Amino acid sequence: MTHAQQTISIALLVSSLYLVLFFELVPLPTIVQKEIIPVLPIWSLVSFGAWLLFRLGWGMITFRDTPEAHAELMAEIEIARADLKSKGVDVD
Numbered sequence: 001m002t003h004a005q006q007t008i009s010i011a012l013l014v015s016s017l018y019l020v021l022f023f024e025l026v027p028l029p030t031i032v033q034k035e036i037i038p039v040l041p042i043w044s045l046v047s048f049g050a051w052l053l054f055r056l057g058w059g060m061i062t063f064r065d066t067p068e069a070h071a072e073l074m075a076e077i078e079i080a081r082a083d084l085k086s087k088g089v090d091v092d
Contacts (some may be wrong), residue, residue, distance in 0.1 A: 018040060021033075
């Protein structure tokens with residue numbers, strides 16, 4: 001099963017479960033049926049957005065630089081400086 005098929009099947013399962021609850025095919029207490037079930041899609045979108053922001057922040061906190069990339073970048077900067085100095089541009 002590919003990742004796309006797995007994602008589609010999970011989405012269909014979750015949406016069918018939500019529709020069963022929304023159309024009251026499963027008896028639930030009235031307070032749950034009238035106040036919680038209708039806002040579940042909005043709550044799930046907000047929760048998903050918060051989770052994505054957390055993952056982005058965590059990725060920024062734990063970002064690991066590689067010494068090779070730093071050395072390569074510094075070498076490119078020196079080449080650019082030398083090129084600009086040869087053209088008469090002051091870069092310091």
